[in-house]
Amino acid sequence: MADQKKTPWWHSTVDAFDTFLRVPGTVTAKGAHVRDGIDLKRVMIMVVVALVPCALFGMYNVGLQTSLTYGLEWGFWQMFLYGLVRMLPLFVVSYLVGLAIEFASAQIRGEEVNEGYLVTGFLIPLIVPVDVPLWMLALAVAFSVLFVKEVFGGTGMNIWNPALVARAFLFFSYPSSMSGSSVWVSKTWVPTLKGVDAVSAATPLAIAHDGGMDALSAQYSFMDMFYGFIPGSTGETSVVAILLGAILLVWTGVASWKIMVGSIAGGLLVGWLGQIGGATTLPCYYQIVMGGFLFGSVFMATDPVTAAQTETGKWIYGVLVGALAVVVRLWNPGYMEGMMLAILLMNTFAPLIDHCVVTASINRRAKKIAKA
Amino acid sequence: MSNTLDLKKGLDIPLKGAAACEVTAKVLPETVAVKPTDFPGLLPRLLVKEGDRVLAGSPVISDKTNPALLVTSPVSGTVAEIVRGEKRKLLAVLVKTDAAGEGVDFGITKNADTDTIKDVLLRSGLWLSLVQRPYGVIADPAVKPKSIFVSTFSTAPLAPDTDFTLGDRFADFQAGIDALGRLTDGGVHVAVSKAVYSKTPFHKTENAILHVVSGKHPAGNVGVQISHISPIQKGETVWTVSPMLVAAIGRLVSTGKLDLTRKVAVTGPKAPHPSYVETIPGAPVKDLVQAEEGVRIIGGDVLCGETLGPDAYLGFFHDQLTLLKEGTEREWFGWAKPFRPKVHSSSWCYFSWLTPGKKYEMDTNLHGGPRAFVETQCFEDVTPMDIFPIYLIKACLAGDIEKMEKFGIYEVLPEDLALCDYVDPSKNEIQAIIRKGIDLMIKEMA
Missing domain, CATH: 3.10.20 (Ubiquitin-like (UB roll))
Incomplete structure (x- = not known):
C-alpha cells in the first residue's frame, strides 16, 4: 500500500514517455531469466515503417491528382509538398485524439500505455479521402478507439480493426464526404481554386463499376493503377509502395504472408468467376490493383489481434476476405468497394474459424491416439 | 533398434559462457544442506534433530502424506542446524560433514527383483529422482507407469555435456536403466542426440528402446520427446529421470551405497x-x-x-x-535503434539473423513492458509439440479444466514452453501461467 501511495496518479503517462525514451530497467522475476530483445514497441514501429512508402507516394499522388484534375502546372516538389501539407493535419488530428483517449484509458485502468495506436493512428489518414473535414476525422477516431478498442480492454483485446471501423463510421455517418466521384481529389487548400466547383474525378473502381472495361481503359491503363497514379484514398493507390511494405512485413514476420496470399488468391478466384460468369468485363487481376484491395490485404486483414490465429485458420480467413471483397464489388448495385466490409465481417468470424480449426485438430489427434 | 525423431521447430539461445570440458x-563441502523444497509437492516431516549423526543415505526428512518417501543425507556427518522460514516452514537441514565418509549399506545385489529395487530406491531417497508426468511431481510408488523416459542430452542454453559428465560412468548408467526397466512393463525409452550419435556412449545402451532425436531446443526436453513418441492420455502416468540420476541409481544398485x-x-x-x-x-x-x-x-x-x-x-x-x-541498466532508445548488436532477438525485426554464430552476453533485463497478447505466432515456432500453445495458455489463465485437458495440459510442464517466455514480445510469464494451470489440475483432480 505504501508503494501505491507514492506513485502519482498520472504514472501511466509518465511511464509511457519514460519507456518511450529508455528501455525499462525491469529484470526478470520468474520464468526465463533472459528475454528476447523484441517488444511490442518494435513490432508496432515495423508496421509504421512498412507504411512509409505508401504515405510518401500518397502525398505525391495527392498533389499529382489535384494538378492533373484542375490543370495546374505543378512540378514534382510542388505536388509532394502540397500533399505533405494537406496530409499533416490528418496525422496530427488522428494521433492527438487517439493517443489522448489511449492515455486516459490507460490511466483509468492503471496500466501502461499500449503501443497499438502507433499503427492505427498512422493507418487512418491513409484510408480516408484527403479532403475529409478534420472534425469528422476526430469524431471517427474517438468513436473507434473508445467503442472498438478501449471498451474491450485495449490493444490485444479488440474484435475489429479500429482503423477500419473509423473508416466505416465515416462512411455510414457522412456518406457525402466519403463516397462519390468528387471527394478523391483535394482542392480545398489550393488558394487559386477558391470558388471553383469541384471537378468530378472518379476512381477506377467507380468507372469500371459503371462502364466496364471499355470505359476504364479509356481513362486509366493497368500500369497507371499498378504505379498508383489514380484517384483514391491516400495510401491505397500504389501497388509498388504497398508491395514494398508487404516485403518488410513478411520479412520481419510481423504480418502473416498466409493471409496476404490467401486474400489475393480469393480475390483472383472470385474475379475470374465473375468474368467468365459475365458479371464483369474486367480481367480478374484488375481487382487486385484497383481500390483498397491490396492495401487491405497487406495492412488491415493481417492485424494479428483481429485476424485468425491458427495457421490453417489464416488461410481460410485470408481467402474469405479476398473473395468477399470482390463479391461485394461485382454483385452490388450501389457500393463499389468491398474490402472494408469484407475485413470487418471476417474479423467477426475469425474466432469462429479458429474454433473450428482447433476442434478439428483435437478430434484428429484423439482419433490418431485411439488407433495407436 | 532405434527410431528417429527430427524436430524442426525450436530455438537455440546463443548465450556466452559454455563450460569447457574439464x-x-x-x-567436498564442510556443510551440506538437505532441502525439502527441491521436491515439488513434498510435505516435509523432520526425522532428525540437531546433533544427530547421519550417514550418506540416512533419512533426514519424510513426506507427511506418504511416509515411504524419504529425503536422505548425501554425506556422513552431524546435523548442525535446522533452517526454518516464515510460519516455521522447513527450508533446509544443514549437515556438518565428517571425514569418515560412511554410507548406509542398502545390501542390494545386481539381479534384485522389482520389490527390492523399489524398496531400496525409497529407502535411499533416490526414489525422489523419479518425476511423474503429468504434473511433474514425485512418482507415486503405488502406481505402475506406462513407461519410463530418459533423455541423455539437453539442448537447454549452456547445458552440461552429458558425454563429458557421464561418459566415464556409462556402466552406472546402464545399470540404472536395467533397474528402471523392472519398474514398468512398457519399457525404458532412451533418447540419444543425433548430432553426436556415433561419439556418445549412450547409443550402446541396452535393454531400452532407443530414439535418435535431432533439433533445436527444446528437442532435448523429455516432455517434447514423450509427446512425439507416446503422448500421455488422461489417466496415464509416465515417469522421467535425468541421466545424471539414472547413473546414481545405477551406482546404488551395483554398490549398495548412495553416491x-x-x-x-x-x-x-x-x-x-x-x-x-x-x-x-x-x-x-x-x-x-x-x-x-x-x-x-x-x-x-x-x-x-x-x-x-x-x-x-x-x-x-x-x-x-x-x-x-542483473540487467538493471536502462538503454536509451533501445527499441527504436536500427541496430542493437549487444541484444539478441530471434525476431527478424532486429538484425541478429545477420550473425548466426554470434554468442551474446545476455543479462536479466526484460527488454520491454508487459502487454496483452498480440503476436502469438512466435509461440508455435518454438514449440515442437502437437498442441496450440496460445490456446493452452489462455485455458490456463481462465482456469478452464476441460479446455486445458483438450489442449494438452497432461503433456506439458512449464519447461517445455519455457522458450515462449523468451520470445514473447508482450513479455507474458508463460511458465508461471502453465504452472498455475498444472497446480489447479492437481488440486481439482485429487
Whole structure:
C-alpha cells in the first residue's frame, strides 16, 4: 500500500514517455531469466515503417491528382509538398485524439500505455479521402478507439480493426464526404481554386463499376493503377509502395504472408468467376490493383489481434476476405468497394474459424491416439 | 533398434559462457544442506534433530502424506542446524560433514527383483529422482507407469555435456536403466542426440528402446520427446529421470551405497572460468563459484532454473549453475535503434539473423513492458509439440479444466514452453501461467 501511495496518479503517462525514451530497467522475476530483445514497441514501429512508402507516394499522388484534375502546372516538389501539407493535419488530428483517449484509458485502468495506436493512428489518414473535414476525422477516431478498442480492454483485446471501423463510421455517418466521384481529389487548400466547383474525378473502381472495361481503359491503363497514379484514398493507390511494405512485413514476420496470399488468391478466384460468369468485363487481376484491395490485404486483414490465429485458420480467413471483397464489388448495385466490409465481417468470424480449426485438430489427434 | 525423431521447430539461445570440458575443482563441502523444497509437492516431516549423526543415505526428512518417501543425507556427518522460514516452514537441514565418509549399506545385489529395487530406491531417497508426468511431481510408488523416459542430452542454453559428465560412468548408467526397466512393463525409452550419435556412449545402451532425436531446443526436453513418441492420455502416468540420476541409481544398485557425486557445469557470461566442478547436491553455492556484485546465480539453465542467492545451496536436480548480470541498466532508445548488436532477438525485426554464430552476453533485463497478447505466432515456432500453445495458455489463465485437458495440459510442464517466455514480445510469464494451470489440475483432480 505504501508503494501505491507514492506513485502519482498520472504514472501511466509518465511511464509511457519514460519507456518511450529508455528501455525499462525491469529484470526478470520468474520464468526465463533472459528475454528476447523484441517488444511490442518494435513490432508496432515495423508496421509504421512498412507504411512509409505508401504515405510518401500518397502525398505525391495527392498533389499529382489535384494538378492533373484542375490543370495546374505543378512540378514534382510542388505536388509532394502540397500533399505533405494537406496530409499533416490528418496525422496530427488522428494521433492527438487517439493517443489522448489511449492515455486516459490507460490511466483509468492503471496500466501502461499500449503501443497499438502507433499503427492505427498512422493507418487512418491513409484510408480516408484527403479532403475529409478534420472534425469528422476526430469524431471517427474517438468513436473507434473508445467503442472498438478501449471498451474491450485495449490493444490485444479488440474484435475489429479500429482503423477500419473509423473508416466505416465515416462512411455510414457522412456518406457525402466519403463516397462519390468528387471527394478523391483535394482542392480545398489550393488558394487559386477558391470558388471553383469541384471537378468530378472518379476512381477506377467507380468507372469500371459503371462502364466496364471499355470505359476504364479509356481513362486509366493497368500500369497507371499498378504505379498508383489514380484517384483514391491516400495510401491505397500504389501497388509498388504497398508491395514494398508487404516485403518488410513478411520479412520481419510481423504480418502473416498466409493471409496476404490467401486474400489475393480469393480475390483472383472470385474475379475470374465473375468474368467468365459475365458479371464483369474486367480481367480478374484488375481487382487486385484497383481500390483498397491490396492495401487491405497487406495492412488491415493481417492485424494479428483481429485476424485468425491458427495457421490453417489464416488461410481460410485470408481467402474469405479476398473473395468477399470482390463479391461485394461485382454483385452490388450501389457500393463499389468491398474490402472494408469484407475485413470487418471476417474479423467477426475469425474466432469462429479458429474454433473450428482447433476442434478439428483435437478430434484428429484423439482419433490418431485411439488407433495407436 | 532405434527410431528417429527430427524436430524442426525450436530455438537455440546463443548465450556466452559454455563450460569447457574439464573438471577444475573437486569440492567436498564442510556443510551440506538437505532441502525439502527441491521436491515439488513434498510435505516435509523432520526425522532428525540437531546433533544427530547421519550417514550418506540416512533419512533426514519424510513426506507427511506418504511416509515411504524419504529425503536422505548425501554425506556422513552431524546435523548442525535446522533452517526454518516464515510460519516455521522447513527450508533446509544443514549437515556438518565428517571425514569418515560412511554410507548406509542398502545390501542390494545386481539381479534384485522389482520389490527390492523399489524398496531400496525409497529407502535411499533416490526414489525422489523419479518425476511423474503429468504434473511433474514425485512418482507415486503405488502406481505402475506406462513407461519410463530418459533423455541423455539437453539442448537447454549452456547445458552440461552429458558425454563429458557421464561418459566415464556409462556402466552406472546402464545399470540404472536395467533397474528402471523392472519398474514398468512398457519399457525404458532412451533418447540419444543425433548430432553426436556415433561419439556418445549412450547409443550402446541396452535393454531400452532407443530414439535418435535431432533439433533445436527444446528437442532435448523429455516432455517434447514423450509427446512425439507416446503422448500421455488422461489417466496415464509416465515417469522421467535425468541421466545424471539414472547413473546414481545405477551406482546404488551395483554398490549398495548412495553416491550423488556429480559434475556441475558452472556457466554463463559472468562465470569467471566456465568449466565443471565435481561436488554433491546441497553444497553451498559460494564453495562452487565466486560471483561479483550484481550477478544473479541460477541453479539450472537460464530458461527454467531457479534464482539462488549467494548463501544458497545446490539443489538435488541441479547439474548446472548459470551466472548472469542483473540487467538493471536502462538503454536509451533501445527499441527504436536500427541496430542493437549487444541484444539478441530471434525476431527478424532486429538484425541478429545477420550473425548466426554470434554468442551474446545476455543479462536479466526484460527488454520491454508487459502487454496483452498480440503476436502469438512466435509461440508455435518454438514449440515442437502437437498442441496450440496460445490456446493452452489462455485455458490456463481462465482456469478452464476441460479446455486445458483438450489442449494438452497432461503433456506439458512449464519447461517445455519455457522458450515462449523468451520470445514473447508482450513479455507474458508463460511458465508461471502453465504452472498455475498444472497446480489447479492437481488440486481439482485429487
